[in-house]
Amino acid sequence: MAKRELTVFANLDGEFVPAGLLELTEKNERLLASEFAYGTRYIDRPGALEIDPVSLALTDKEIIRGRKIFPKNGLPFFGGIRDAAPDAWGRRVIEARLHAPPNSLPESVYLLEAGGERVGALDIRESRESEQKNGHVLMTDLQYLIEAAERIEAGLPVPSHLEVIFAGGSALGGARPKATVRDAHGILWLAKFSSAGERLNVPEIEAATLRLAGLCGMHVPEVRTVSIGERRVMLIRRFDRYWATRGTIPPPDGMFEPTHPGPGLLEKRVPFVSGLTLLSCDETDARTRSYGELAEAIQRYCHTSVVRDDKRELFARMVFNIFVTNDDDHLRNHGFLWDPAIKGWRLSPLYDVMPRPSISSERYLFLAPGPQGRLASLDNAMGSREKFGLGEKDAANIIARVWREVREWKIHFESFGASGRSIAQAEPAFRHIDAISSAGLRQKLP
Ligand SMILES: Nc1ncnc2c1ncn2[C@@H]1O[C@H](COP(=O)(O)OP(=O)(O)O)[C@@H](O)[C@H]1O
Numbered sequence: 255m256a257k258r259e260l261t262v263f264a265n266l267d268g269e270f271v272p273a274g275l276l277e278l279t280e281k282n283e284r285l286l287a288s289e290f291a292y293g294t295r296y297i298d299r300p301g302a303l304e305i306d307p308v309s310l311a312l313t314d315k316e317i318i319r320g321r322k323i324f325p326k327n328g329l330p331f332f333g334g335i336r337d338a339a340p341d342a343w344g345r346r347v348i349e350a351r352l353h354a355p356p357n358s359l360p361e362s363v364y365l366l367e368a369g370g371e372r373v374g375a376l377d378i379r380e381s382r383e384s385e386q387k388n389g390h391v392l393m394t395d396l397q398y399l400i401e402a403a404e405r406i407e408a409g410l411p412v413p414s415h416l417e418v419i420f421a422g423g424s425a426l427g428g429a430r431p432k433a434t435v436r437d438a439h440g441i442l443w444l445a446k447f448s449s450a451g452e453r454l455n456v457p458e459i460e461a462a463t464l465r466l467a468g469l470c471g472m473h474v475p476e477v478r479t480v481s482i483g484e485r486r487v488m489l490i491r492r493f494d495r496y497w498a499t500r501g502t503i504p505p506p507d508g509m510f511e512p513t514h515p516g517p518g519l520l521e522k523r524v525p526f527v528s529g530l531t532l533l534s535c536d537e538t539d540a541r542t543r544s545y546g547e548l549a550e551a552i553q554r555y556c557h558t559s560v561v562r563d564d565k566r567e568l569f570a571r572m573v574f575n576i577f578v579t580n581d582d583d584h585l586r587n588h589g590f591l592w593d594p595a596i597k598g599w600r601l602s603p604l605y606d607v608m609p610r611p612s613i614s615s616e617r618y619l620f621l622a623p624g625p626q627g628r629l630a631s632l633d634n635a636m637g638s639r640e641k642f643g644l645g646e647k648d649a650a651n652i653i654a655r656v657w658r659e660v661r662e663w664k665i666h667f668e669s670f671g672a673s674g675r676s677i678a679q680a681e682p683a684f685r686h687i688d689a690i691s692s693a694g695l696r697q698k699l700p
C-alpha cells in the first residue's frame with residue numbers, strides 16, 4: 255500500500271492556481287481511498303471554484319477550512335477528480351507512451367498524465383511547483399493522430415513521427431479513439447475517429463444525430479465532419495472553454511453561444527462534472543440508475559434559475575434516446591458545467607449520442623426512463639414526467655416536438671451531408687412512434 259500526494263490546480267479567470275492537496279492510497283493499480291484538503295488561501299479567493307458540488311462543495315467555507323474531506327458514499331475517489339482523469343481510451347494512450355500493459359498503472363499516474371487539455375477546469379500535478387503539461391495539437395495533425403490511434407488500438411508501438419497522439423489523445427474520457435485538436439483560430443475541438451474494422455460510419459452518423467437533436471430544440475455544440483484520406487472524422491467543439499478579457503465572464507447563456515479567441519482575450523476553462531459525480535456513484539452501480547434520479551440531482555445541485563429548463567431538456571434527451579436507440583446513455587455521457595454567468599451548475603450541451611441499429615422490437619436504454627425500468631418506450635418515459643416537473647400536456651408537447659423532427663430524420667441527415675450508405679446503416683436504429691408508444695399515449699399528443 256502506498257500513499258501519494260498530488261496537488262490539484264483550478265483554473266480561475268484563465269490562470270491555474272493551486273486549489274488543494276489530494277492524498278491517494280493505492281495498492282498497485284487499485285485506488286483504495288482519497289482525502290482532500292482545500293488550501294486556505296484558495297478558499298478565500300474571490301471566484302474559488304468547487305471541485306465537485308457533492309463531496310467538495312464550497313458552500314460552507316468555515317466548515318471545510320483546514321479540514322480533510324473524504325468522498326461521499328464511501329467511494330474511494332472524488333467524482334470531480336475522477337472526471338478529470340481519462341477513462342478507457344486516454345488510458346490506452348498513456349500506457350502506449352509509458353510502455354505499460356492495459357490498466358496496469360496506478361490511478362495517480364493516469365491523473366498526472368492526462369495532460370493540459372483535460373475536460374473542465376482542473377489540472378492534477380505532482381506538486382505546487384509543477385508546471386502545466388502542455389502540448390498544442392493542431393487540426394492539421396489529424397492524419398498522424400488517426401494513424402497513431404489505429405496503432406494503439408492494435409496494441410502496436412507508436413513510432414516517433416506519430417507521437418503527437420501522446421499530447422492530443424490522453425485528455426478525455428470515453429472508449430472511442432479520439433484526440434483534442436486546435437483549429438487555425440485556436441479553438442479547441444474534440445475529434446472522434448472511427449474504430450478499426452468498424453462497419454458503421456460512426457463519425458458521420460453520430461454527427462448527423464447530434465445535429466438532429468439540435469433541430470429538436472436541444473443544446474448541441476457545433477459539430478462537423480471532415481475527411482482525412484479515406485476516413486471520416488467527427489469534430490465537436492469543446493464546450494468547456496471560452497474566451498474573455500481578464501476579470502470578465504461570458505454573457506448569460508454564453509455556454510450555448512461560445513465566444514472566440516481574439517486580441518486581448520484569455521482562454522478560460524469551464525468546470526465540468528459527469529452525471530456519475532452528481533449521483534455520487536461509480537460505474538459498477540450506475541446500471542441501476544434512472545433519468546428520474548438525474549432530474550432529482552439537477553433539482554438539488556443545479557442553479558435555481560436553470561433547474562426548470564434543464565429538467566425539461568433532460569426529458570427531451572431521454573425521449574430522443576428512445577427514438578434513436580442510443581443505449582449508451584450511461585452517467586458519464588451526461589455532463590454538467592459550472593456557468594460563471596449564473597455562478598452555478600447546469601446541464602452541459604449534449605454529446606455522445608450514437609444510434610445503435612437493432613432488429614429487436616423491445617429495446618432498453620442504459621438509464622431507466624421510468625417505472626418500467628430501462629424499457630425504451632414513450633409510455634415508460636411519460637410515467638416519470640413528474641420527476642421532471644412536467645404536467646401531462648408539457649410532456650406530450652416535448653414528445654411531439656421530438657417526433658416531428660425525428661420522423662423526417664432521413665431528409666435531415668441528407669441535408670447534413672450524410673451519405674446514403676450511412677443513412678441505410680442507421681435506419682434499423684430509428685424507431686417509428688407506433689413501435690414505442692401505446693395508442694392511448696399517441697392520442698394525448700398535440
Ligand atoms: N463537446 C465537448 N466538449 C467538452 N468535453 C466533451 C465534449 N464532448 C465530450 N466531452 C467529454 O469527453 C468525454 C468523451 O467523449 P465521448 O463523446 O463521450 O466519447 P466516447 O464515445 O468515447 O464515450 C465525455 O465523457 C465528456 O467528458
Ligand SMILES: [Mg+2]
Nearest residue numbers: 428586587606
Ligand atoms: Mg462517452
